[in-house]
Amino acid sequence: MSVRLINEAAQFAPKYDLVVVGAGPAGLSAAIEASASGASVLVVDENAAPGGQIYRAITRNAPERQPFLGVDYWKGREIAESFLQSPADYAPATTVWSLNPATTEDASAGPVLGVTLSGVARTVEARAVILATGAMERPMPVPGWTLPGVMSAGAAQIALKTVSAIPKGRIVLAGCGPLLYLLAAQLIEAGADIEALLDTADKGQRLAALRHLPDFLRSPYWLKGLALLLKVLFRTKVVTGVTALSIDGDRKAESVTFEAGHRRQKIPADCVLLHQGVIPGINLASAAGCVIEWNDRQRAFQPRTDPFGRTTAPGILVAGDGAEIAGAQHAAAAGRISAAATLEDIGILSNEAAASRLIAVVRARRNYLRGRAFLDTLYLPAQQFRAPTQPETIVCRCEEVRAGRLREAIALGALGPNQLKTFLRCGMGPCQGRMCASTVTEIMATEHGLSPAEIGTYRLRAPVKPLRLAELAALPQTQDAIFAVTGREATDYSPEEKGTTP
Amino acid sequence: MLLRIRDAVDKVTFTFDGAAVQAARGDTLAAALLAAGIDTFRISIVGREPRAPYCLMGVCFECLVTIDDIQNRQSCLVEVQEGMVVTSQNGARTIGRDDGL
């Protein structure tokens, strides 16, 4: 058995039992589980090969050639291979730009996805959809972060995984969280010289994290974490307690200025890698109308889900880091759990069959959740890096809206992030708010002295990824839609109706 | 900019702003450009500032370039192809040809 590769839009089946969006650990596991139960499954993924970001390019790399990627990375191989041997349909290099939930009126109609492959758009119907779109890095807006030469730590990791390349020139890492140290270790292992790692972690969080320490010490993470930390501390200059950071340069990054312990320093840098944790990517779930809620411990918005990943929108589930940040192994378990639950919902698995599949994996997931509270609390990014104080800091990179302008508009009494978007265009560019939503909410929360839960976030709508007008135009023209646009019945109106001029 | 620590095995050639660039088959265009020493991918629309990829995972839209005459494509999501013609994106896209349309 092996997956059926979909290379062009015409190859999609009109309807699947389950469509999985994303081919990372959660999505692949969900697809493996569901297709093994006899469901017709489609996996769509933006990248050219399975693995998601964590196991990016896993089928193309080898431990002999890329030993620097570390043992955890190679765990992805088994999952990718077993997916490639499953009977699912697999559409790589495919963008999902819309998702409409099942309508409540018509019980037989399931969620509908708008997808684009090789420049052709199509709609695909599903009885259920599992969103396994994973996480994105929490934006870290500091002065100069839009300069060429500044990337996220995740980007550097992707470069290592996809083209076996390390940043060129003098490398500075800045920010906080386990991934920053993991990247440092990988870069060192790959032969890079790191000038400095500027740790912006808020030392004040140590005390708060302490009460979660016993749990962390029983988790699978702590030994690994300790080894990582020691390796980086041994091989690199690590500056802790960094409280301010800016990147300077004319047409590209040239230096980093930072403050630590009330001392200001400037170090030359050609490449600055920023990171302050990851947050769920919620755009598709939010545009589908799923209720989005605030997770205070992880300080991020996430779709509201039940323990099986069901969202508030009928037929739509979220599994993995897109639902709540808990890492790759947890995501794999969550994918299987959501698959079993949804197959039961649509009647492919019986109650008993679903329950028996769930027992072991639910236990496994619990184990992977252990220790998260400690990490979340310890690495909560410091206030000044979530809500930048320098007025010149660009918050919305697309529309180039700066923190100062945002604060002026907030002072007008703006209602919330959506009113700010209207006033300043922040979040209106091609990234559709991905790079500024969390910062806008944080700044507004700070200015009003409220919780981000009370501030809310952008309302999102399709298309969640840009698509060409021609792709949209080629979709079927329904009678109702023609009437809504032209005010004329479809019988009076042919979309191909031609003008009288040559 | 990036430095390859493993030689590309299966090489392809494309052009960026008219200059030939070598990459490995399977590379994303964004990574291939960074590895070829390209540090600016586009000029931003509002402030006309130089920009380059930030996330390499489809989120930030900083890596937009023109690929084979289609403007504003995310180069981090496209694999390089032999003979691809890639140009940097200078501010807002144009509509149609040079005569304005």
Place this chain on the structure above:
Amino acid sequence: MAFVDECEMAVVGGGLVGAALAWGLARSGIQTMVLDGEDLDLRASRANFALVWVQGKGLGAPHYALWSKASAERWPELAAALAGDTGIDVSLSQRGAFSFALSRCELDAWRIELETIAEQTRGAAAPYEVLGADETRERVPGLGRDVVGSIYSPTDGHVNSLRLFRALHVGMKARGVNYRAHHGVKNIEPIKDGFRLIGSWGEVHARRIVLAAGLDNERLAPMVGLSAPLKRSKGQILVTEKCAPFFDYASTTIRQADEGGVMIGDSEETHSSAIATNQDISAVLAHRAIRVFPALADVNVVRSWTGFRVKTMDGLPIYEQSATHPAAFIAVCHSGVTLAANHALVVAPQIAAGRLAAELSPFHSWRFHAPQNS
């Protein structure tokens, strides 16, 4: 016991209509408070096509045609006054606009409407030209072969309506208006010397009030002896990435904002109450836009949105002073952009002075309650 605030004038609603009136009232020297709701309330002010538009308006209602025309003529004065107060340029452009017809039948229908309006206003309506395919193409480069002709209206145009919205809010602040977000009004009770406006936040006592709450006017109006019967009308728009300038005019279905984005609209659904966008409608909008400007085919759509029009049963505005509670006024309209100049420069001073002028009496809600046979 909640803290009770007092003000001379309370405007309920901080959208384009409420903000234009509040700014105008403040300019007239009235101490004004604006009570606004929540970020995700239905807000037509954030979902409009930004046209300053007269063409075709007022079929069977010549007073509306003339009212719209007067506002369009007043718009340069509004833009200048806002720039003076706030330093914000709202990018008013009134260099003419087109309605592109994709079939003879469309063109004929529009022509007949405009002829009728011209007749009903005895020639006082805004000027227009009916252009054939070749004439249209001469004036607008890049049109597709499917465009069979157009209506050109030299006085129509557009603004940057989002910047207008911000300018009004900045202007309100500059003029000392007390703007309050998260102050949705649940109930209004007439009292001696004014009204109690009550919400979960507490209450405000206002000597006079203006209802400018968009769709919520329907619920609020009867509390003060007014009426605002509305119907459902949902519109949907596509917005593209920023493009270099390609189309200098406005049009009913395609316009390029001064920042570069192309807006493509619009649709009307009368049965949907969901705020979600409808993909089928997006497909039709996209298809028609490409037929008008084929070079748009490769442009990326980056957003789409929907909004609910504030539409009365006959589509015309309601301006009214309550007969039972004369210190209560209401302004309900769909075209909050076009009419912003009238609202700020004409209606607000009248409300400030305590009486709406006779020219506004045709916009009274009595028209919905008149016996059917009259």
